[in-house]
Amino acid sequence: MRAEIEAIVDEIKQGMALLRRHLDWDASQQRLAELNGFVEDPSLWNDPERAQKIMRERTDLENRINGYLKLDRDLKDSIELIELGEMEDDATVVTDAENTLRGLKDEIARQQVESMLSGEADANDTYIEVNSGAGGTESQDWTNMLLRMYTRWADKRGYKVEVLEVHDGEEAGIKSATVLIKGHNAYGWLKTESGVHRLVRISPFDSQARRHTSFSSVWVYPVIDDKIEIEINESDCRIDTYRAQGAGGQHINTTDSAVRITHYPSGIVVACQAERSQHKNRATAWNMLRARLYEAELKKREEKANAEQAGKTDIGWGHQIRSYVLQPYQLVKDLRTGVESTSPSDVLNGDLDNFMEAALAQRAFGKQPAEISDID
The missing domain is CATH 1.20.58.410 (Release factor)
Known part of the structure; x- marks a missing residue:
């Protein structure tokens, strides 16, 4: 040979x-x-x-x-x-x-x-939250771009995407959104996407065409089944109802059907406006809260095992996991693994597998995929 x-x-x-x-x-x-x-x-x-x-x-x-x-x-x-x-x-x-x-x-x-993808919840469906950070309208537009990126990625894999909650921006984009992605290993693939994502580009909202930097955060947590018991005292929670906004037809915007639950001990806030029924939105919001608390417990275990000190960080400088540069050059770089792409348009259209694989390899082995074969 x-x-x-x-x-x-x-x-x-x-x-x-x-x-x-x-x-x-x-x-x-x-x-x-x-x-x-x-x-x-x-x-x-x-x-x-x-x-x-x-x-x-x-x-x-x-x-x-x-x-x-x-x-x-x-x-x-x-x-x-x-x-x-x-x-x-x-x-x-x-x-x-x-x-x-x-x-x-x-x-x-x-x-x-x-x-x-053999973790406790890797095979499960997953929730993804995107939230705008520093950058105002720019950040809100960037948050919408991220939501589209993950939707495109899910579509390519044949996963089903359900929009649970959206808050539109004042001028463009979205302030925040939560979607449910259904498919085998959805959480396992997406779990390393949690963190702050940074965009550098010529602003389409700046009449002087100046370069702007925007930040948005992504938070990924698994859907859990009824066999996993998460104790929540309702007295520790505040439940608010409000009028839903965004796409969903006329009726969804004329009743206080949306539900937001604030869990005081953890500071976690979840919201759902996907259904016309407040009862259904309330049930979904409780499931989301259980999932967030479960994900937080998984994170604690991982941090303890790895002797790391980590947590949900501020949405701004110094906390980003990935940088997307559209101007003055074209580059997407993961700051944890060093994986790069010189085609941001492909990445923003859902071409994320290389980034996810490298992050999974780093988490599992402390190495990149190309180095895996060298592991004893």
């Missing part, structure tokens, strides 16, 4: 070894056998909730095991085809097998990222 192909084969083997360690092969095989035993039990569906949980776990584990086995078969088949093609001097067979190997390399990289 050519040196280039030998290097790809070595990289694939290293990646597969890492996937096997993440999968904890022997334990996973044992757990799958146990789950198959549960599925064969006729009484399983006497408890539908437990049955659904078992079926989801079984399907996920089976898919990961089968995915690894397929990679192993494809790697061996490709190597054999290359050797056979070289013996028979068949360039077409060799080329096809080499292309398959390159595809396997990409698939390994994808599965490495998927293997990082």
Whole structure:
């Protein structure tokens, strides 16, 4: 084999070894056998909730095991085809097998990222809040751009997006918004997007066409199910109702259907205006509050494990996680991982996977994806 192909084969083997360690092969095989035993039990569906949980776990584990086995078969088949093609001097067979190997390399990289999404709530749907910060109208327009960016990203993945609450800006853009993104691993993918995002551009609102800097914050927290108990004393909360604004038809703007809940002990505020019914908005707001408190607990655990001191920061200088520069040059740079893109238009249209993968790798391993194969 050519040196280039030998290097790809070595990289694939290293990646597969890492996937096997993440999968904890022997334990996973044992757990799958146990789950198959549960599925064969006729009484399983006497408890539908437990049955659904078992079926989801079984399907996920089976898919990961089968995915690894397929990679192993494809790697061996490709190597054999290359050797056979070289013996028979068949360039077409060799080329096809080499292309398959390159595809396997990409698939390994994808599965490495998927293997990082194994946290307690990673598989769940997620809420995203965007809030404007320093910069006035500029910041409010930037907040609207961020909301569009995440919506585009979700659309590309086939996720469903529901707008729960929007506060329009005075002149343009939005002051804040909350959306619900539904899809497998939605929270796992988006959880590293929490933080302050900075935009530098020539202002479309400045008659002198000067360059402006704007800040907006993003806050991501998972949807949680009823089996996760979060105790909330209603006496610790203030509930306000108000007239909804923004898109939603005439009726939504003529009744006090929107609901805002303030949780005094944590300082968390949630709001929902998605439904015409105040009762439904109230129920959704309570779910959002439970999710925020749960996310805060997850964050505390992570900070304790990593011996870090972090928290929700001010929306301004010195706290940004990513910088988007449109003028005087074109660059998007993640300040945590160093990942860059010279095509801000693609990023703002939802091309975020490289940034998310690098942040997930850093959180999981303290390294970038290109370095993952070097981990013992």
